[in-house]
Amino acid sequence: EIVLTQSPGTLSLSPGDRATLSCRASQSISSSFLAWYQQKPGQAPRLLIYGASSRATGIPDRFSGSGSGTDFTLTISRLEPEDFAVYYCQQFGSSPLFTFGPGTKVDIK
Amino acid sequence: EVQLVQSGPEVKKPGESLKISCKGSGYTFPSYWIGWVRQMPGKGLEWMGIIYPGDSDTRYSPSFEGQVTISADKSNSIAYLQWRSLKASDTAIYYCARHISSRWYDNYHFYGMDVWGQGTTVTVSS
Numbered sequence: 001e002i003v004l005t006q007s008p009g010t011l012s013l014s015p016g017d018r019a020t021l022s023c024r025a026s027q028s029i030s031s032s033f034l035a036w037y038q039q040k041p042g043q044a045p046r047l048l049i050y051g052a053s054s055r056a057t058g059i060p061d062r063f064s065g066s067g068s069g070t071d072f073t074l075t076i077s078r079l080e081p082e083d084f085a086v087y088y089c090q091q092f093g094s095s096p097l098f099t100f101g102p103g104t105k106v107d108i109k
Numbered sequence: 110e111v112q113l114v115q116s117g118p119e120v121k122k123p124g125e126s127l128k129i130s131c132k133g134s135g136y137t138f139p140s141y142w143i144g145w146v147r148q149m150p151g152k153g154l155e156w157m158g159i160i161y162p163g164d165s166d167t168r169y170s171p172s173f174e175g176q177v178t179i180s181a182d183k184s185n186s187i188a189y190l191q192w193r194s195l196k197a198s199d200t201a202i203y204y205c206a207r208h209i210s211s212r213w214y215d216n217y218h219f220y221g222m223d224v225w226g227q228g229t230t231v232t233v234s235s
Contacts, residue, residue: 035221046225051221
């Protein structure tokens with residue numbers, strides 16, 4: 001089983017700040033198989049990034065993904081008020097157990 | 110518009126059975142893998158399993174195999190998640206989600222879940 005670890009657990013920032021979220025895998029995975037989601041309270045998750053760096057349809061370009069091997073990063077270049085949420089990474093490299101990370105909460109400082 | 114619409118909230122007693130549904134529209138339902146994700150109260154996301162409605166090929170996370178049954182009715186564009194005997198620990202929100210995939214010979218690769226249902230709240234309590 002591939003275990004994903006996300007850090008930090010909580011990120012306290014202000015609108016306009018840059019957010020850098022980390023996702024580390026317990027073993028190497030192809031960058032094709034790493035996705036990021038955003039979840040706001042009371043809502044279903046929303047796909048932001050797939051293939052480690054490809055933005056999903058309709059996702060603003062302030063969201064970007066990078067990384068390879070075991071270390072992946074989601075960057076939000078300038079936080080907008082609607083970006084304060086929980087962010088999850090997920091791997092698809094180990095079928096049929098497509099694990100999620102525990103999440104990083106981005107809250108308002 | 111591509112969307113997945115899930116059935117409504119359920120309140121059940123331990124030991125009862127349950128089947129919840131997820132109806133797809135706006136796309137060719139049989140041609141996309143549909144999966145289920147659990148979110149227990151105040152917790153993170155857990156991937157449960159997927160089904161390809163076109164041929165009912167089904168794959169389960171080891172954590173959920175034997176605990177639930179995933180099925181699909183491709184003619185009516187509906188996927189299902191079923192329990193034979195609910196436990197209090199099954200209390201959660203369950204999401205269905207369409208998977209992005211590609212086929213390479215007999216293997217599928219998966220890349221993300223791009224369309225999500227609104228979630229079904231299941232409460233199991235005596």
